[in-house]
Amino acid sequence: MTLLLLLDDDARADHVVLQELTDEGDRVRTEKVLVAHLPEKVREREADKPRWVWDDTSRRYPPLLAAGVRVDRCHDLRLCHAILRRSIYARGSAIATGPPTPWDGPRPGAPEPVEVSLFDEDRAETLDVVDELQRQLDAMRESDEPGKLRLLLAAESTGALIAAEMNHVGVPWSVEAHDRILTGMLGPRPRSGRPAKLEALADEVREALAQPNLNLDSQQDLLRGLRAAGYDVESTSRWEIKEIDLPATEPLLAYKKLARLLSANGWTWMDTWIHDGRFRPDYVPGGVVTGRWATSGGGALQLPASIRGAVRADEGWKLVVADAAQLEPRVLAAMSGDAAMAAAGRHADLYQGVVDAGIVENRAQAKVAMLGAIYGATTGPSAVLMPRLTQGFPRAVALVEAAARAGERGDVVATWLGRTSPAPDAAWQDALAAASAEGAGADDVRAARRRGRDWGRFTRNFVVQGTAAEWALCWMASLRRRLRDREAHLVFFLHDEVMVHSPASEADGVAEAVRESALEAGHLLFGDTAVDFALNVAVVDSYDEAK
DNA sequence: AAGTTCCGCGCC
DNA sequence: AGGGCGCGGAACTT
Numbered sequence: 143m144t145l146l147l148l149l150d151d152d153a154r155a156d157h158v159v160l161q162e163l164t165d166e167g168d169r170v171r172t173e174k175v176l177v178a179h180l181p182e183k184v185r186e187r188e189a190d191k192p193r194w195v196w197d198d199t200s201r202r203y204p205p206l207l208a209a210g211v212r213v214d215r216c217h218d219l220r221l222c223h224a225i226l227r228r229s230i231y232a233r234g235s236a237i238a239t240g241p242p243t244p245w246d247g248p249r250p251g252a253p254e255p256v257e258v259s260l261f262d263e264d265r266a267e268t269l270d271v272v273d274e275l276q277r278q279l280d281a282m283r284e285s286d287e288p289g290k291l292r293l294l295l296a297a298e299s300t301g302a303l304i305a306a307e308m309n310h311v312g313v314p315w316s317v318e319a320h321d322r323i324l325t326g327m328l329g330p331r332p333r334s335g336r337p338a339k340l341e342a343l344a345d346e347v348r349e350a351l352a353q354p355n356l357n358l359d360s361q362q363d364l365l366r367g368l369r370a371a372g373y374d375v376e377s378t379s380r381w382e383i384k385e386i387d388l389p390a391t392e393p394l395l396a397y398k399k400l401a402r403l404l405s406a407n408g409w410t411w412m413d414t415w416i417h418d419g420r421f422r423p424d425y426v427p428g429g430v431v432t433g434r435w436a437t438s439g440g441g442a443l444q445l446p447a448s449i450r451g452a453v454r455a456d457e458g459w460k461l462v463v464a465d466a467a468q469l470e471p472r473v474l475a476a477m478s479g480d481a482a483m484a485a486a487g488r489h490a491d492l493y494q495g496v497v498d499a500g501i502v503e504n505r506a507q508a509k510v511a512m513l514g515a516i517y518g519a520t521t522g523p524s525a526v527l528m529p530r531l532t533q534g535f536p537r538a539v540a541l542v543e544a545a546a547r548a549g550e551r552g553d554v555v556a557t558w559l560g561r562t563s564p565a566p567d568a569a570w571q572d573a574l575a576a577a578s579a580e581g582a583g584a585d586d587v588r589a590a591r592r593r594g595r596d597w598g599r600f601t602r603n604f605v606v607q608g609t610a611a612e613w614a615l616c617w618m619a620s621l622r623r624r625l626r627d628r629e630a631h632l633v634f635f636l637h638d639e640v641m642v643h644s645p646a647s648e649a650d651g652v653a654e655a656v657r658e659s660a661l662e663a664g665h666l667l668f669g670d671t672a673v674d675f676a677l678n679v680a681v682v683d684s685y686d687e688a689k
Numbered sequence: 690a691a692g693t694t695c696c697g698c699g700c701c
Numbered sequence: 702a703g704g705g706c707g708c709g710g711a712a713c714t715t
Contacts, residue, residue, distance in 0.1 A: 359710070361696060361697080361710090362712080377696080378697080380698075398698085402697085403699095405710070406698085406708065430705060431705080432705065432706095434701085434705065437706090437707070439707090439708090441699075441708055443699095443700060443701075443706070443707075444699045444706085445699085446700075470701095516704075517704045517705095519702085522702075524703075525703095599704060603703085603705070607701090610701095637700085637705095
């Protein structure tokens with residue numbers, strides 16, 4: 143395999159530098175390429191199946207995609223740097239121990255060189271990419287777990303390629319269907335002001351509260367209004383209003399629901415985000431501390447169920463929608479090697495498997511207990527079930543408990559592949575110190591305990607959520623490879639769920655590829671694991687038909 | 690007028 | 702009441 147480095151030249155220049163290295167890092171050759179010729183050059187070199195090494199996929203790849211060029215593999219220095227800088231598996235490396243560099247900066251804008259030579263600016267800039275790659279290769283070579291790190295960095299980089307490709311191709315979106323949904327729920331699109339059904343509900347609420355001028359969109363007004371009408375509430379949130387059974391309750395809850403739909407995914411959103419029948423969210427790989435993706439703009443990861451009917455396959459095409467069933471519990475079973483929990487996961491519905499194992503009485507209990515273990519519930523129905531979960535799945539519970547204890551002490555924790563949690567900030571450390579200092583007050587001690595428990599819940603969840611994100615990245619990378627020679631393509635990703643837009647004739651084959659990819663992801667991460675990673679797969683015309 | 694913070698709620 | 706997010710709107714700050 144060869145590594146092809148794309149070196150940033152002077153931003154004002156009309157060319158970039160391509161440097162070809164062997165696997166061992168030996169330089170084969172260097173050439174300057176005019177920016178205008180770059181897509182053609184990349185297309186040519188793809189025949190050798192190189193790994194492209196560049197600073198930032200979100201910056202380099204979109205222009206190539208726009209020119210119709212696809213890249214098979216890359217190494218995203220910025221994303222990989224962020225992982226290596228913190229990873230417990232790269233602890234002694236220069237990247238982890240050195241002072242902050244521009245590679246630690248935020249996404250927009252390429253990293254600037256640390257120190258520019260007085261004599262040869264151009265050379266200094268190009269060298270930084272080479273040096274950074276060298277540092278990253280060193281960190282991996284010196285690692286206790288080079289295999290895991292290598293897999294993590296490859297998965298992260300491939301994720302960045304996929305994110306750019308999904309943005310490029312877009313989610314097929316029917317504005318007609320979207321408008322039908324909105325009109326059905328809210329009334330026809332008004333030229334100005336509130337849609338009819340929303341206005342009618344507002345009137346109903348104001349009448350029930352006997353306050354004709356109440357502004358329902360103002361939290362303060364609404365809270366005052368509710369109290370004036372005899373509602374004993376602390377806030378205007380749904381869960382609190384739901385508890386009170388008065389005439390205004392029902393229309394108010396309905397109003398809040400519809401007002402939310404209108405502001406978050408109404409006609410304005412549609413005009414802003416849907417173009418030429420496609421929704422193109424801006425994914426941010428690695429945007430969440432745990433390794434999950436984030437998005438910026440459009441709220442793609444919060445598409446409400448109520449408008450998913452607007453996601454529609456093109457004529458003659460299908461959507462293959464798949465989600466991993468109870469992914470986090472399954473990941474926990476695999477990480478901890480908990481045979482009993484793996485056995486429960488042999489059931490397509492893991493929660494039912496927990497019931498069948500006699501640990502709890504019903505599925506609802508199984509779910510709440512499991513999520514409580516992963517999120518760190520300390521009170522309520524979930525906490526009550528914890529002893530039974532501990533008895534049934536001792537190794538799984540021990541793993542999350544250990545992660546929680548580590549966080550409470552201020553230690554870091556790591557995912558299966560080595561993505562590592564941030565250390566708690568200075569204020570956290572100060573609180574801990576204040577509580578253990580001579581003459582610490584009861585308040586200090588209480589505050590420190592509370593901070594400790596809060597951080598413990600974060601680290602507890604980090605190891606599971608982060609490892610689930612790793613599984614999902616591997617799943618998607620494997621699927622991308624299987625789709626390489628098909629017309630079908632990935633269009634959407636949502637933590638534990640993927641969507642492929644596929645010609646109808648290929649859809650069954652794609653569904654099979656999705657299943658094979660899940661198997662492969664399990665083996666990539668956990669080797670010969672006893673855990674099944676069950677999927678729900680649906681071949682549908684519109685997103686709301688899935689599940 | 691523009692930027693920031695908080696609330697409430699959508700998703701996993 | 703138990704983890705991770707993004708976003709719109711209101712309220713507040715500058």
